[in-house]
Amino acid sequence: MMHAMKFGINRLVMMLLIVLTMMGCQNDPSWTAGDENQILQIMQEQEDCWNNGDLVCFMQGYWQSDSLQFVGKSGITYGWQPTLERYQQSYPDKATMGKLEFEILSIQRISADAAYVLGKWDLERDSNSVGGHYSLLWRKLDGKWTIVADHSS
Numbered sequence: 001m002m003h004a005m006k007f008g009i010n011r012l013v014m015m016l017l018i019v020l021t022m023m024g025c026q027n028d029p030s031w032t033a034g035d036e037n038q039i040l041q042i043m044q045e046q047e048d049c050w051n052n053g054d055l056v057c058f059m060q061g062y063w064q065s066d067s068l069q070f071v072g073k074s075g076i077t078y079g080w081q082p083t084l085e086r087y088q089q090s091y092p093d094k095a096t097m098g099k100l101e102f103e104i105l106s107i108q109r110i111s112a113d114a115a116y117v118l119g120k121w122d123l124e125r126d127s128n129s130v131g132g133h134y135s136l137l138w139r140k141l142d143g144k145w146t147i148v149a150d151h152s153s
Helices: 002-024 031-051 055-061 080-090
Strands: 069-072 073-078 099-111 114-124 131-142 142-153
Touching: 031 099, 031 114, 031 142, 055 080, 069 080, 073 080, 073 099
Parallel strands: 069 142
Antiparallel strands: 069 073, 099 114, 114 131, 131 142
């Protein structure tokens, strides 16, 4: 019971910090249309890579770090390489990968070097089509936007 309450309080504090940060950064002149365009371009490249059956190329949008977080229906995966391996196991061939399409519902800046992207994904396949939603935490690292946390369901 105490562990669940502690987790709930930590989660509430984190959400409050994110909201306050977002409110304080609305007039941040360091965020430009170029930042948003770079995120959109990377997501388009990911879509193209996926549709060409190239998971390594698709993963170039992700932070190449052991600290990358991917949350899916199977739980949390930490790290770039384990995330790639998870994708390779779940999507072993082009037929399984199908045709991916992202729909971006919103891009919200959190700060000059952080953004939150919310959207939908659809995967069209001959055998069956699936889809869901995603939330991505992006960071601008060494001048390049990269996904540091992905929650897809």
